[in-house]
Amino acid sequence: MSDQLRRAGAVVLGGGERTRQPMADEALLQHTGQPWSHLDPWRVLRIQSEFVEGFDALKELPPAVSVFGSARTSTDHPMYQAAVELGRGLVHRGFAVITGGGPGIMEAANRGAFEAEGTSVGLGIELPNEQGMNEFISLGVNFRYFFARKTMFLKYSQGFITMPGGFGTLDELFEALTLIQTGKVKNFPMVLFGRAHWAPLMEWVRDTMAEHGFIARSDLSLVTVTDDVEEALDAMGRPGEIPG
Numbered sequence: 179m180s181d182q183l184r185r186a187g188a189v190v191l192g193g194g195e196r197t198r199q200p201m202a203d204e205a206l207l208q209h210t211g212q213p214w215s216h217l218d219p220w221r222v223l224r225i226q227s228e229f230v231e232g233f234d235a236l237k238e239l240p241p242a243v244s245v246f247g248s249a250r251t252s253t254d255h256p257m258y259q260a261a262v263e264l265g266r267g268l269v270h271r272g273f274a275v276i277t278g279g280g281p282g283i284m285e286a287a288n289r290g291a292f293e294a295e296g297t298s299v300g301l302g303i304e305l306p307n308e309q310g311m312n313e314f315i316s317l318g319v320n321f322r323y324f325f326a327r328k329t330m331f332l333k334y335s336q337g338f339i340t341m342p343g344g345f346g347t348l349d350e351l352f353e354a355l356t357l358i359q360t361g362k363v364k365n366f367p368m369v370l371f372g373r374a375h376w377a378p379l380m381e382w383v384r385d386t387m388a389e390h391g392f393i394a395r396s397d398l399s400l401v402t403v404t405d406d407v408e409e410a411l412d413a414m415g416r417p418g419e420i421p422g
């Protein structure tokens with residue numbers, strides 16, 4: 179290491195005074211004026227506790243499928259009804275159903291699962307003006323951090339069914355696709371339910387993303403697009419089975 183570079187734990191620092199950071203024990207003893215509970219290191223313990231609580235609450239969960247979709251879908255929308263049927267169908271096939279615990283499509287999938295007397299899980303998120311979890315949940319966990327919550331969806335699901343939705347839904351979809359594409363998650367079926375909503379996106383993925391080489395053509399096979407409840411359920415395989 180040159181004279182210019184210093185180590186601070188795992189971190190390598192260059193540029194002399196410009197990047198000077200206090201040593202760990204110096205920082206601990208420094209008085210910053212901020213309450214200690216507002217500092218990031220303390221926040222790490224909160225983050226850690228979210229993972230511990232989530233893992234602990236979900237450790238006995240039977241094989242599950244997560245259903246995502248808009249928080250804004252009203253009860254009289256055909257997609258709400260389809261999500262109820264998916265929730266019910268998943269339970270009849272032996273799955274627990276996981277959602278984000280909110281209204282709209284989440285509520286509908288939980289409703290189907292709950293009314294079929296299955297395990298209906300809500301992984302809620304703290305949001306401004308939140309309305310609390312929907313009433314069709316048999317096991318609920320509330321999170322402060324999106325990233326901790328998203329780990330739970332993937333860790334405890336055998337596959338995802340994604341219904342029409344907005345940014346939140348796309349976030350969940352593309353995180354899962356990235357993890358599948360990079361081999362972090364294997365044999366993970368993904369259904370996009372609702373052709374009218376998803377076909378234009380998949381067209382762009384094929385004609386722009388794949389065409390310009392940003393993804394491989396084979397990445398397109400990661401996803402099944404359908405309007406058919408039975409086809410969506412079939413794509414999830416059997417509980418505990420790792421689809422080939």
Ligand SMILES: CC(C)=CCNc1ncnc2c1ncn2[C@@H]1O[C@H](COP(=O)(O)O)[C@@H](O)[C@H]1O
Pocket residue numbers: 245246247248249250277278279280281284302303305342343344345346347348350
């Ligand atoms: C009416 C309203 C905005 C309620 C917000 N309440 C929510 N409660 C729980 N999860 C949520 C909520 N909003 C977004 N999400 C997350 O983001 C996805 C839906 O976001 P969006 O509506 O597609 O973008 C859901 O699958 C869920 O995981």
